[in-house]
Amino acid sequence: MKKRRLVIRSIILLLLGSAVVYSLYANLTRDTKQKVAIGSEAPDFALVDMQGNKHQLSDYRGQGVFLNFWGTWCPPCKKEMPYINNQYHQYKDKGVQVLTVDIQESELAVNQFADRLKLDFPIMIDTDKEVMNTYGIDPLPATFLIDKNGKVVKYYTGELTEDKIREFMEKIKP
Amino acid sequence: MNDVKCECGHVNPHGTVLCEACGKELMIGTITDQLIDMRYEGSARRSQTYNKTIIDKIWNFFSSVKVGVWLIIITLVASSLGTILPQEMYIDLPADVYYEQEYGWFGKLYYQLGFNNLYGSWWYLILIAMIGISLVICSLDRVVPLYKALKAQRVTRHEGFLKRQRVFGVNDVVSESDLTVIKKQLKERHYHIREENGDVLAEKGRFSRWGPYVNHVGLIIFLFGGMLRFIPGMYVNEDLWVREGETAIVPETDGQFYLHNNKFILEHYDKNKDKTFEKAINKAGEVVKNYQSNVVLYKRVGQNLPGEKPNLKKIKDYKVRVNLPLQYEGYSVFQASFRNELNKMSFALTNKQTNISNGELTIDLRDPQMKYDLGKGYSVEILNYFPDFEFAKNGEPTTKSRIPNNPAFVFRMVTPDKPKGETSFVAIKQTIEPFGDNRYKMTFKGIETTNVSGFIVRKDSTLWAIILGGIIFMIGVIQGAYWNHRRIWIQNKNGQVWIAAHTNKNWYGLKREIEGVLADTKLSVPIDQAQIEENEKGGV
Numbered sequence: 001m002k003k004r005r006l007v008i009r010s011i012i013l014l015l016l017g018s019a020v021v022y023s024l025y026a027n028l029t030r031d032t033k034q035k036v037a038i039g040s041e042a043p044d045f046a047l048v049d050m051q052g053n054k055h056q057l058s059d060y061r062g063q064g065v066f067l068n069f070w071g072t073w074c075p076p077c078k079k080e081m082p083y084i085n086n087q088y089h090q091y092k093d094k095g096v097q098v099l100t101v102d103i104q105e106s107e108l109a110v111n112q113f114a115d116r117l118k119l120d121f122p123i124m125i126d127t128d129k130e131v132m133n134t135y136g137i138d139p140l141p142a143t144f145l146i147d148k149n150g151k152v153v154k155y156y157t158g159e160l161t162e163d164k165i166r167e168f169m170e171k172i173k174p
Numbered sequence: 175m176n177d178v179k180c181e182c183g184h185v186n187p188h189g190t191v192l193c194e195a196c197g198k199e200l201m202i203g204t205i206t207d208q209l210i211d212m213r214y215e216g217s218a219r220r221s222q223t224y225n226k227t228i229i230d231k232i233w234n235f236f237s238s239v240k241v242g243v244w245l246i247i248i249t250l251v252a253s254s255l256g257t258i259l260p261q262e263m264y265i266d267l268p269a270d271v272y273y274e275q276e277y278g279w280f281g282k283l284y285y286q287l288g289f290n291n292l293y294g295s296w297w298y299l300i301l302i303a304m305i306g307i308s309l310v311i312c313s314l315d316r317v318v319p320l321y322k323a324l325k326a327q328r329v330t331r332h333e334g335f336l337k338r339q340r341v342f343g344v345n346d347v348v349s350e351s352d353l354t355v356i357k358k359q360l361k362e363r364h365y366h367i368r369e370e371n372g373d374v375l376a377e378k379g380r381f382s383r384w385g386p387y388v389n390h391v392g393l394i395i396f397l398f399g400g401m402l403r404f405i406p407g408m409y410v411n412e413d414l415w416v417r418e419g420e421t422a423i424v425p426e427t428d429g430q431f432y433l434h435n436n437k438f439i440l441e442h443y444d445k446n447k448d449k450t451f452e453k454a455i456n457k458a459g460e461v462v463k464n465y466q467s468n469v470v471l472y473k474r475v476g477q478n479l480p481g482e483k484p485n486l487k488k489i490k491d492y493k494v495r496v497n498l499p500l501q502y503e504g505y506s507v508f509q510a511s512f513r514n515e516l517n518k519m520s521f522a523l524t525n526k527q528t529n530i531s532n533g534e535l536t537i538d539l540r541d542p543q544m545k546y547d548l549g550k551g552y553s554v555e556i557l558n559y560f561p562d563f564e565f566a567k568n569g570e571p572t573t574k575s576r577i578p579n580n581p582a583f584v585f586r587m588v589t590p591d592k593p594k595g596e597t598s599f600v601a602i603k604q605t606i607e608p609f610g611d612n613r614y615k616m617t618f619k620g621i622e623t624t625n626v627s628g629f630i631v632r633k634d635s636t637l638w639a640i641i642l643g644g645i646i647f648m649i650g651v652i653q654g655a656y657w658n659h660r661r662i663w664i665q666n667k668n669g670q671v672w673i674a675a676h677t678n679k680n681w682y683g684l685k686r687e688i689e690g691v692l693a694d695t696k697l698s699v700p701i702d703q704a705q706i707e708e709n710e711k712g713g714v
Contacts, residue, residue: 024303130429
């Protein structure tokens with residue numbers, strides 16, 4: 001009798017407790033939850049660059065991918081772009097591809113920006129913010145490091161220094 | 175701990191105050207000349223009894239009504255704190271800046287204490303959860319013993335139980351015919367009558383006792399419905415802005431649905447047409463009659479990668495108006511807002527001296543071209559475009575965002591007499607000629623705006639739980655409020671006939687009813703002992 005009571009009480013408390021824990025967990029992770037988790041497979045996407053070449057992420061299996069999201073209007077983006085370009089040249093023959101995605105801007109703005117900063121890595125425009133939403137990006141700039149197996153190694157927001165970019169490139173070098 | 179056997183033979187659980195069957199007092203030491211506390215029928219609230227393991231301790235904590243009331247008070251106070259300053263979701267600036275800037279040291283403190291997002295904070299959720307747990311355990315801990323006690327009650331009750339009921343009376347002689355009248359009267363009043371050895375128990379409205387527990391079940395279902403919102407996909411409430419003529423992905427649908435906005439319509443009441451409202455319109459000025467977006471809903475066919483052009487199948491045309499949402503597969507798209515955005519800007523390339531135009535150009539601010547050829551050797555190139563222009567700290571022109579709120583251009587004007595071109599910086603109400611006097615200028619000709627419809631995309635799969643909980647809640651309230659649980663005992667004790675009565679509320683009604691029942695008999699109406707006690711106290 002006493003034992004049964006203890007069991008019933010334990011079960012009820014356990015049920016209530018797990019409901020509470022789940023609610024708390026779900027609520028607290030709702031806003032901060034990264035849509036693309038570290039270690040998971042990077043969602044595939046396909047965009048056309050300014051030269052008209054189509055880039056599909058999964059085509060770069062076997063190489064590391066440095067995926068950067070930016071805007072011409074964002075000052076830190078402007079600062080880090082030349083560094084990314086330098087490192088792009090250092091690593092493009094070592095198996096690291098640089099893909100950069102501008103969020104919903106005009107071709108003119110992007111082209112002029114690229115010309116002014118002499119950028120020659122592939123630049124794509126995410127016209128419908130679809131890729132941005134898939135990756136759950138909020139503040140720009142944002143950088144994803146993807147290894148040769150297509151897994152996300154790191155997610156970084158904020159301005160990058162040249163040293164940091166080099167460090168990142170080393171990380172995903174196959 | 176052992177069960178307690180009453181002298182009437184009934185075995186009660188440990189902790190029982192009044193025998194479940196006959197009502198004899200089992201806990202010795204209570205003062206005997208006072209009325210019996212009939213709460214929960216004197217049953218053993220188990221929590222009060224077993225206090226051994228940690229599980230029991232937790233159980234007992236939540237089983238206390240006192241704890242429950244305190245939890246509610248604390249939650250009320252906490253909830254009111256959240257209303258002092260606006261919550262984070264209603265402010266435009268980042269929270270760490272906003273509160274201090276707007277409300278000084280108090281705002282800073284408010285932010286530091288985390289009150290900016292009070293209702294979503296972990297501790298607030300824990301408070302609500304604790305109320306829920308308290309509700310479940312309090313109810314379980316009371317309803318089970320109460321049910322058992324009411325089920326186990328016998329007709330014949332112990333003398334002490336009867337004597338110490340609030341309504342009690344004694345008659346020396348009672349005729350058989352009077353008893354028959356009483357029973358008949360009780361039946362007419364819908365009492366359920368049980369008899370044993372000439373003793374009578376008349377009872378009605380027992381189900382009213384379950385009211386509070388039914389009510390609690392409703393509340394728990396309601397809370398459960400609130401919890402369901404945290405499950406991904408159960409509750410969607412997202413903003414969606416779609417410019418006229420454009421198609422956007424409906425958020426939170428896994429890219430399944432696309433919404434195309436054909437046209438946004440804003441209509442005002444016309445005082446010439448609606449004569450009835452002429453005065454009101456004169457007083458209020460412009461009064462909006464209708465906000466409407468003519469939209470087309472599309473569904474994606476087949477798979478496509480993000481960034482690729484999807485294959486879309488048209489599902490339906492709809493005119494979304496306020497309170498008339500577009501509904502499809504559980505999703506509702508409401509007309510919620512609109513804004514006007516700059517769309518196109520027109521300029522004329524004019525000779526400053528002659529003021530003669532050498533051609534006009536219209537620039538699509540979302541997709542400007544690099545070069546506009548005006549013919550006859552006249553052309554204009556855009557060297558630089560700033561959709562949301564401002565001067566940066568270092569004095570360079572720059573753009574704040576990608577939205578054309580304040581467009582500015584650096585033009586190169588190529589003309590037959592200046593084939594190398596002249597450079598001019600043009601912003602709204604501002605022209606700068608960085609390399610000296612130009613012969614030509616870009617004359618502002620006009621702007622074109624476009625409407626952007628603001629929608630709210632909503633899906634709520636938790637409503638059924640909220641509604642069900644609400645209905646059960648109300649049933650419980652009605653059950654407990656509009657019925658009374660009344661019992662009348664008529665029993666032979668010491669050669670006399672004792673009448674005792676109990677109700678869970680509305681004693682006046684019970685006494686009136688007894689008066690009616692006894693009206694045609696010689697029996698005296700039992701008295702209200704509680705009132706006598708009151709009177710005695712008052713009389714001294």
